[in-house]
Amino acid sequence: MTTIGILGGGQLARMLALAGAPLGVRFRVLDQNPDACAGQVAPLVVADYADEPALAAFAKSVDVVTFDFENVPARAAETVAARVPVFPNPGALAVAQDRLAEKTLFNALGLATPEFAAVDSREDLAHALARIGTPSVLKTRRLGYDGKGQYRLRSASDADAAWRALGGVPLVLERFVAFEREVSVIAVRTRDGDFRAWPLTRNWHRDGILSASLAPDAADAAFADQAFAAARRVAERLDYVGVFALEIFVEDGRLLGNEMAPRVHNSGHWTIEGAETSQFENHVRAVLGWPLGSTALRQPSAMLNFVGALPDAMPVLALPGAHWHDYGKSPRTGRKVGHATIHAPTGTDLAERLARLGDALGRPAQVGPVIDALGPAAG
Ligand code: AMP
Numbered sequence: 580m581t582t583i584g585i586l587g588g589g590q591l592a593r594m595l596a597l598a599g600a601p602l603g604v605r606f607r608v609l610d611q612n613p614d615a616c617a618g619q620v621a622p623l624v625v626a627d628y629a630d631e632p633a634l635a636a637f638a639k640s641v642d643v644v645t646f647d648f649e650n651v652p653a654r655a656a657e658t659v660a661a662r663v664p665v666f667p668n669p670g671a672l673a674v675a676q677d678r679l680a681e682k683t684l685f686n687a688l689g690l691a692t693p694e695f696a697a698v699d700s701r702e703d704l705a706h707a708l709a710r711i712g713t714p715s716v717l718k719t720r721r722l723g724y725d726g727k728g729q730y731r732l733r734s735a736s737d738a739d740a741a742w743r744a745l746g747g748v749p750l751v752l753e754r755f756v757a758f759e760r761e762v763s764v765i766a767v768r769t770r771d772g773d774f775r776a777w778p779l780t781r782n783w784h785r786d787g788i789l790s791a792s793l794a795p796d797a798a799d800a801a802f803a804d805q806a807f808a809a810a811r812r813v814a815e816r817l818d819y820v821g822v823f824a825l826e827i828f829v830e831d832g833r834l835l836g837n838e839m840a841p842r843v844h845n846s847g848h849w850t851i852e853g854a855e856t857s858q859f860e861n862h863v864r865a866v867l868g869w870p871l872g873s874t875a876l877r878q879p880s881a882m883l884n885f886v887g888a889l890p891d892a893m894p895v896l897a898l899p900g901a902h903w904h905d906y907g908k909s910p911r912t913g914r915k916v917g918h919a920t921i922h923a924p925t926g927t928d929l930a931e932r933l934a935r936l937g938d939a940l941g942r943p944a945q946v947g948p949v950i951d952a953l954g955p956a957a958g
Pocket residue numbers: 693716723724725726727753754755756757758761784787788826837838
């Protein structure tokens with residue numbers, strides 16, 4: 580019997596455990612919060628990431644360790660890695676935790692990014708603004724997610740307010756991109772270097788939080804290949820093992836790398852029902868050194884996130900091609916509490932089903948951009 584330990588016990592750990600169960604894999608989850616929702620489906624160890632003895636005991640109780648949460652302190656990852664194999668490796672995690680390090684890596688590997696500058700002082704911010712201009716976004720280098728730790732500057736006169744909001748920790752200023760669209764590569768790499776990507780996913784955010792995803796993105800094949808090649812170079816450079824997401828802005832038809840998430844990713848949730856093998860199952864396979872499953876599309880799919888509180892499931896469950904995911908979390912503003920996936924044999928059918936889903940949820944605005952992207956000619 581094989582047991583995977585997961586640092587972080589949120590919905591990603593929960594979906595990993597659910598995907599691994601049919602393969603006969605056991606899980607054990609560590610989280611600081613006794614209510615962590617993965618604890619509903621796998622044994623939960625409640626401990627602080629600074630509690631070295633607890634981390635050491637956790638490492639000894641499992642065969643391999645992975646993450647549901649990229650902001651695990653580097654020291655905690657290293658404590659565990661000294662005792663048991665850890666995938667992705669702590670070095671890869673360290674790069675992905677730091678916006679400056681990851682953008683620098685993207686550039687070194689030939690993936691352009693929005694222009695950026697490190698900001699460690701108010702003077703740095705003035706220099707960075709002189710170079711990059713506005714609109715721009717000031718972001719914390721670490722610990723930012725779902726739009727947290729970001730301040731948008733519309734003009735140079737916003738500099739003081741931005742500094743007051745975020746100053747005091749390492750920051751990065753980047754140009755605000757008027758992108759045509761946002762896409763993500765969800766990819767997986769094994770210990771032997773087998774690399775696979777799921778069809779390119781298009782994403783829509785609201786208030787910095789993912790709102791909806793669509794796969795496959797309607798981009799032409801050459802464009803998708805460019806994105807996959809960039810993801811592959813990143814994975815190879817980091818000797819990455821497991822699933823990761825590479826988030827990309829598309830501006831004037833050009834790819835600009837935004838960030839990478841060193842874990843299974845919200846924009847890959849559609850793969851549970853929409854792909855031959857889900858991101859969760861392939862992550863389990865990769866960290867165990869097992870062969871990967873096919874990442875091929877089963878049907879065009881869309882995913883809608885539920886943030887704050889869950890709507891009523893019943894009207895959604897009644898729809899053809901719809902699937903419901905309740906993470907078992909209590910409602911809270913800005914918190915991801917569940918998602919729905921819907922798939923259909925063709926893009927045209929998917930647009931039709933999405934319209935019905937939007938009606939069932941009373942959320943036409945959330946499905947609208949996805950339906951538009953599918954377009955009248957989709958199919
Ligand atoms: P991030 O945490 O960097 O993924 O940012 C969350 C979301 O904010 C992104 O998915 C974009 O929708 C938006 N965003 C972040 N950075 C930029 C940027 N430089 N230009 C335009 N939009 C951005």
